[in-house]
Amino acid sequence: MTNQELTELIKKVSQDYFGKPFVHEAYFNARLKTTGGRFHLKDRNIDINPKIYQDFGYETLIGVIKHELCHYHLYNDGLPANHRDHTFKVLLKQVGGLRYSPIKGTHRTKQYHVYECNNCHTIYRRVRRIDTKRFVCGKCHGKLEYIRDIAI
Numbered sequence: 750m751t752n753q754e755l756t757e758l759i760k761k762v763s764q765d766y767f768g769k770p771f772v773h774e775a776y777f778n779a780r781l782k783t784t785g786g787r788f789h790l791k792d793r794n795i796d797i798n799p800k801i802y803q804d805f806g807y808e809t810l811i812g813v814i815k816h817e818l819c820h821y822h823l824y825n826d827g828l829p830a831n832h833r834d835h836t837f838k839v840l841l842k843q844v845g846g847l848r849y850s851p852i853k854g855t856h857r858t859k860q861y862h863v864y865e866c867n868n869c870h871t872i873y874r875r876v877r878r879i880d881t882k883r884f885v886c887g888k889c890h891g892k893l894e895y896i897r898d899i900a901i
Contacts, residue, residue, distance in 0.1 A: 752774075752776050759795060759814050759817075759818065762811060763822075766818070766844045767822050767844065769825075773821075774795075775794065775796075776794065776797070777798075777799040778796035778797065778798065779799055782798075782852075783852050785801050785813035786798060786801070788820040788824070790824065793825070797813060797814070797817070798813075798850075801850075801851070804852075809847070812845070813847055814846075815841070815845060815847070816848070819837055819840045819841045819844065819846055820837070822840075823836060860899075861874045861899050861900070862875050862898055863875075863895075864893045864895055864896060866886035866889065866891045866892070866894075867891050867892045867893075868889045868891030869888055869891060871886060871887075872896075879893065881895060
């Protein structure tokens with residue numbers, strides 16, 4: 750699907766579900782990572798994540814388009830168009846748009862280094878490695894021993 754076909758699809762969905770024309774442009778934006786789409790207030794264009802169509806199909810794409818068109822039409826009418834506003838939630842429910850993007854964000858795991866004191870057996874979990882020859886236990890000044898790395 751090209752950007753021109755996407756714009757025509759959005760115009761059709763806008764007329765069918767909202768009864769109002771969509772007179773701006775729509776683009777596929779591969780830089781969107783976790784969002785399904787974005788409505789730009791400045792130029793009133795809509796960006797759609799191409800992964801929505803490729804990975805989740807046509808029906809999900811229509812749901813994301815309805816969501817962005819809710820922002821578009823409410824903003825053009827001078828009404829509150831934020832996600833938390835009641836008017837947005839009501840309109841989104843009326844047209845059957847998606848509330849959340851089906852794309853899951855990537856959660857990075859942190860790597861921790863675990864140390865244990867030889868005297869008091871206190872466990873220390875650090876993001877950065879410690880020089881065990883230079884640093885000692887903060888409680889008893891005992892020698893620290895490297896145990897292992899863990900990912901959380």
